[in-house]
Amino acid sequence: MPLDSAIHPALPTDHPLTTRDASRSTAESPLVTAYRGGTPSRTPVWFMRQAGRSLPEYRAVREGIGMLESCLKPELAAEITLQPVRRHDVDAAIFFSDIVIPLKLAGVDVDIVPGVGPVLGSAVRTAEDVAALPQLTDEALEPIREAVRLTVAELGSTPLIGFAGAPFTVAAYMVEGRPSRDHLGPRTMMHSDPEAWGALAAWAADAAGRFLRAQIEAGASAGQLFDSWAGSLSVADYVRHVQPHSARALGHVRDLARAHGVPLVHFGTGTSELLPAMRDAGASVMGVDYRLPLGEAHRRLAAAPGPDGRGAVPLQGNIDPALLAAPWDVLEAHVREVVEAGREAPGHVVNLGHGVPPTTDPDVLTRVVELVHSLRP
Numbered sequence: 511m512p513l514d515s516a517i518h519p520a521l522p523t524d525h526p527l528t529t530r531d532a533s534r535s536t537a538e539s540p541l542v543t544a545y546r547g548g549t550p551s552r553t554p555v556w557f558m559r560q561a562g563r564s565l566p567e568y569r570a571v572r573e574g575i576g577m578l579e580s581c582l583k584p585e586l587a588a589e590i591t592l593q594p595v596r597r598h599d600v601d602a603a604i605f606f607s608d609i610v611i612p613l614k615l616a617g618v619d620v621d622i623v624p625g626v627g628p629v630l631g632s633a634v635r636t637a638e639d640v641a642a643l644p645q646l647t648d649e650a651l652e653p654i655r656e657a658v659r660l661t662v663a664e665l666g667s668t669p670l671i672g673f674a675g676a677p678f679t680v681a682a683y684m685v686e687g688r689p690s691r692d693h694l695g696p697r698t699m700m701h702s703d704p705e706a707w708g709a710l711a712a713w714a715a716d717a718a719g720r721f722l723r724a725q726i727e728a729g730a731s732a733g734q735l736f737d738s739w740a741g742s743l744s745v746a747d748y749v750r751h752v753q754p755h756s757a758r759a760l761g762h763v764r765d766l767a768r769a770h771g772v773p774l775v776h777f778g779t780g781t782s783e784l785l786p787a788m789r790d791a792g793a794s795v796m797g798v799d800y801r802l803p804l805g806e807a808h809r810r811l812a813a814a815p816g817p818d819g820r821g822a823v824p825l826q827g828n829i830d831p832a833l834l835a836a837p838w839d840v841l842e843a844h845v846r847e848v849v850e851a852g853r854e855a856p857g858h859v860v861n862l863g864h865g866v867p868p869t870t871d872p873d874v875l876t877r878v879v880e881l882v883h884s885l886r887p
């Protein structure tokens with residue numbers, strides 16, 4: 511068990527999941543209820559990248575401020591996190607930050623280049639490069655905790671979802687030094703230098719775990735691990751070289767999840783073949799991208815129980831982001847299908863099968879939320 515969790519074994523009594531103050535409690539919220547496999551009072555919905563360029567109010571407050579800089583200004587990060595909740599009446603806020611923020615806070619030379627994505631000053635490719643990485647300290651995470659505290663103070667009984675990038679996705683950026691399509695660098699490294707790969711993935715796991723734990727301790731009611739690029743891996747490589755590290759990242763918050771029922775979601779894209787293996791990394795909910803109907807995702811999980819005996823789990827997903835730009839009747843039929851398919855799973859939180867495209871008309875998102883809320887849970 512990581513040292514951090516030995517020091518803080520439980521959430522404070524004023525945490526939104528544990529508080530007795532009904533105006534601040536998220537324990538009975540539709541999101542947390544559905545994540546836990548119960549029947550929510552309404553069908554919960556939120557969108558990955560709901561805070562972002564689709565919103566004019568986001569573009570206004572980001573004017574002249576770099577992406578990572580804006581994540582590290584607690585008032586601004588809280589404001590951006592709250593914008594889509596005010597506008598769309600979604601059932602959760604997703605913390606405005608980025609998967610490379612833990613690297614930045616550890617002291618790694620990284621930036622997000624507009625239109626490109628995360629770019630590192632120098633790539634991390636050898637055992638020496640990995641050994642030279644600075645460690646992420648708890649003190650460095652203070653701007654994150656402050657932004658979370660400011661956010662939950664405004665959210666009332668709407669839960670905040672914290673998140674982190676999974677070790678493979680984060681390490682893929684570190685090995686390539688920039689975004690890539692096929693992730694050849696990390697996939698070669700795990701075979702040609704498995705020890706250096708293991709050390710890098712463990713570093714990324716610990717950074718992600720600390721980042722996620724800081725958010726949950728400061729007030730987030732759930733956590734999501736994003737393994738956006740895991741879909742480029744074979745099942746064998748995933749199980750051998752990645753899953754143990756994702757389990758290690760989630761291990762940083764395992765005690766909180768057990769003691770307080772903090773829901774943990776695991777999401778990837780192109781991961782239809784990896785769903786059972788990803789579930790076995792230890793999250794309680796699986797995010798499904800738009801490629802696989804939820805009923806089929808449910809059957810695949812149910813048919814392949816893991817070593818802990820868990821098969822089917824609550825699902826999150828999976829409206830195709832492309833259909834946000836389709837005529838309303840086409841989108842409406844698709845949303846109804848997604849909600850219907852989700853009924854097969856032991857719980858369902860409606861989401862997109864990947865992030866909101868920046869070109870999305872925000873009024874369409876508001877309308878999707880209204881439609882989902884009109885359908886019986």
Ligand code: CP3
Pocket residue numbers: 557558559560561562563577604605606607608609610622623624625626627628673679689736738865
């Ligand atoms: O609502 C939310 O989801 C907001 C929080 C959030 C962001 N990034 C904000 C962001 C989250 C959860 C992420 C995670 C993230 N970051 C992932 C995993 C999820 C996914 O999309 O697959 C990944 C792969 C990254 C890395 C990253 N950060 C990329 C590829 C980019 C896009 C670069 C570009 O300009 O095209 C970013 C930047 C980023 N992260 C933006 C936002 C809102 C856009 C920056 C801007 O508005 O200028």
